[in-house]
Amino acid sequence: MSIDIEDWHQLVARRFSGRLPECSVNVETQTDQILEILDTCAIRATFFVLGLVARAKPELVRRISARGHEIASHGMIHVPLTQLDRARVRAELRDSKALLADVSGTNVVGFRAPEFSIVASNRWALDEIAAAGYRYDSSIYPIAHRRYGIRSFSRRPSRLQLASGPLWELPLGTVPTPFGNLPIAGGGYYRMLPTVVLECAMRLLAGRREHTMLYFHPYEFSTSRLSLEHDALPTSPDGRLMAEVWLALQAIGRHHLRNRAERAFRASRTIRSVDLVDELESTGLNHVSRAA
Ligand SMILES: [Zn+2]
Structure with a gap:
């Protein structure tokens, strides 16, 4: 989780605007909402924290960590790695790891x-990632998608033997179907799939004794309407319309997310990623080893 x-x-x-405003208070209130849900369900999770947030809200990171959740890295600036050269990727990995360790003390x-x-x-x-001293990565979606994914990648956790050392890959959750892997890990997929399909998928994976990586964002649990400051929106009518449509899409499925997630947490054993890696290393079960 x-x-x-x-x-x-x-x-x-x-x-939308090309300018980076200050980190807003919303991320704190929304994250506190998630912390409360996790407390209610008595589970601990992994929080991949963005460097921009950790720098602006170190207390928030400490609050998450103090409740027993794992602090992991989501990079510094949230620019896709595909847009960065190798030196900048290296800096993202190094700087975010050092910042989060410093702030959280973990x-x-x-x-x-x-x-x-x-x-x-x-x-x-x-x-x-392995060279920077991480034990695991959880970035690969084994699906075919326009912007991301490696369709042929293993759906299950795998221990990669890399030139720079070993690295666990914990891929985002999918269900195999005759038409390819169906993404169910989070985001729009998780919010928009009919409950019956989602619960069927989770039961199928549980029956196969598979681990499934789920992910959520703080904003998804917010029940208030998502809107942007006036000056953050595009000025052209076309751009404005596109932005409004996009904002409306972001709102879909948020009203039932809390319910849906709580049911999933209660129906399965939900753990932190680092604990899964420890388990996989100690039991050697339920994973595949492969060369990357
Ligand atoms: Zn992100």
Whole structure:
């Protein structure tokens, strides 16, 4: 179970206006909501925290860590790794790890790339992740998608033998179907799939004794309407319309997310990624070893 901690308002404002505003208070209130849900369900999760948030809200990171959740890295600036050269990827991995360790006082061993941006063309990023001292990565979606995913990648956790050392890959959750892997890990997929399909998928995976990586974002649990400051929206009528349509899409399925997630947490054994890696290393079961 994982949460990507980033400030929706900050990143969406940058996307539309090109300028990066301050980290907003929303990320704190929304994250506190998630912490309360996890407490209610008595589970601990992995929080992939963005460097931008950790720098602006160190107390929030400490609050998450103090409740027993794992602090892992979501990079520094939330630019897809596919848009960065190798030196900048290396800096993202190094700087975010050091910052989060410093702020949380814990060892940071997990990484998730923004927008699942480890794909066939930049698999070298896995080498950099292992070289930077991480034990696991959770960035690969084994699906065919326009912007991300490696369709042929293992659906199950795998221990990769890389030139720079070993690295566990904990891929985002999918269900195999005759038409390819169906993504169910989180985001729009998780919010929009009919409950019956989702619960059937989870039962199928439980029957196969598979681990499934789920992910959520703080904003998804917010029940208030998502909107942006006036100056963060595009000025042209076309751009404005596109932005409004996009904002409306972001709202879909949020009203039932809490219910749906709580049911899933109660129906399965939900653990932190680092604990899964420890288990896999100690039992050697339920994973495949492969060369990357
Ligand atoms: Zn993200």
